[in-house]
Amino acid sequence: xxxxxxxxxxxxxxxxxxxxxxxxxxxxxxxxxxxxxxxxxxxxxxxxxxxxxxxxxxxxxxxxxxxxxxxxxxxxxxxxxxxxxxxxxxxxxxxxxxxxxxxxxxxxxxxxxxxxxxxxxxxxxxxxxxxxxxxxxxxxxxxxxxxxxxxxxxxxxxxxxxxxxxxxxxxxxxxxxxxxxxxxxxxxxxxxxxxxxxxxxxxxxxxxxxxxxxxxxxxxxxxxxxxxxxxxxxxxxxxxxxxxxxxxxxxxxxxxxxxxxxxxxxxxx
Numbered sequence: 001x002x003x004x005x006x007x008x009x010x011x012x013x014x015x016x017x018x019x020x021x022x023x024x025x026x027x028x029x030x031x032x033x034x035x036x037x038x039x040x041x042x043x044x045x046x047x048x049x050x051x052x053x054x055x056x057x058x059x060x061x062x063x064x065x066x067x068x069x070x071x072x073x074x075x076x077x078x079x080x081x082x083x084x085x086x087x088x089x090x091x092x093x094x095x096x097x098x099x100x101x102x103x104x105x106x107x108x109x110x111x112x113x114x115x116x117x118x119x120x121x122x123x124x125x126x127x128x129x130x131x132x133x134x135x136x137x138x139x140x141x142x143x144x145x146x147x148x149x150x151x152x153x154x155x156x157x158x159x160x161x162x163x164x165x166x167x168x169x170x171x172x173x174x175x176x177x178x179x180x181x182x183x184x185x186x187x188x189x190x191x192x193x194x195x196x197x198x199x200x201x202x203x204x205x206x207x208x209x210x211x212x213x214x215x216x217x218x219x220x221x222x223x224x225x226x227x228x229x230x231x232x233x234x235x236x237x238x239x240x241x242x243x244x245x246x247x248x249x250x251x252x253x254x255x256x257x258x259x260x261x262x263x264x265x266x267x268x269x
Contacts, residue, residue, distance in 0.1 A: 015127040022123040029116035047090035049259040056171035059185040061255040062248050066160045068094045102154040105147035107204045148205040165190045182269040192251045199240035202233030
């Protein structure tokens with residue numbers, strides 16, 4: 001029997017027959033994620049202006065929540081004396097690895113930054129610089145498999161951020177009396193919880209945990225309803241991923257600038 005052998009020539013990096021502007025999406029992703037990484041790293045190293053207590057308000061930046069250590073309001077109080085002064089310290093260092101790891105190993109984000117940062121590949125039908133592929137069973141990509149464990153932590157962080165919104169609903173007047181109120185900062189922190197919640201509770205790992213592992217989910221009506229809710233959010237996972245990234249960054253900017261006296265927090269109620 002005669003056989004036809006087809007020789008496939010491997011594309012060189014960036015080579016493609018596509019006529020569209022395929023490079024726009026990875027470029028925008030690179031700029032967006034790059035800007036967030038640079039700003040969040042800078043903000044984490046500051047170790048100050050992450051809490052705004054003014055005009056009776058009490059706002060805590062999500063980059064520093066929960067505040068474990070580093071000030072009188074932290075769970076474990078001020079920075080311990082045994083930490084050397086020359087060693088960079090910030091309360092953000094103690095907690096940012098949790099939500100940071102959740103995003104880094106996210107199924108959507110890994111696809112986004114594989115293209116934008118590693119050009120692996122830069123887009124469909126576009127040549128990549130890699131000459132071999134070992135998959136996610138080898139270091140460092142095998143670390144992506146711990147995403148489900150970061151998801152558990154991410155849910156806990158949502159609870160802390162929701163508590164911060166509750167704290168932002170109470171204002172203290174000059175006489176020391178506490179009253180209910182809503183400021184612009186309250187709305188921003190609440191929006192942060194909403195978008196982060198949409199992103200977290202639409203997680204692929206949570207969808208599997210809720211019921212995706214079952215062969216006949218329809219026989220479990222309560223679990224099926226929960227699965228459908230997560231699936232509804234999962235359909236917009238990319239949208240919630242980007243909106244939550246923007247809002248959590250802006251939340252820190254808002255608290256920081258109010259704490260520095262550059263912005264004024266307006267009380268609505």
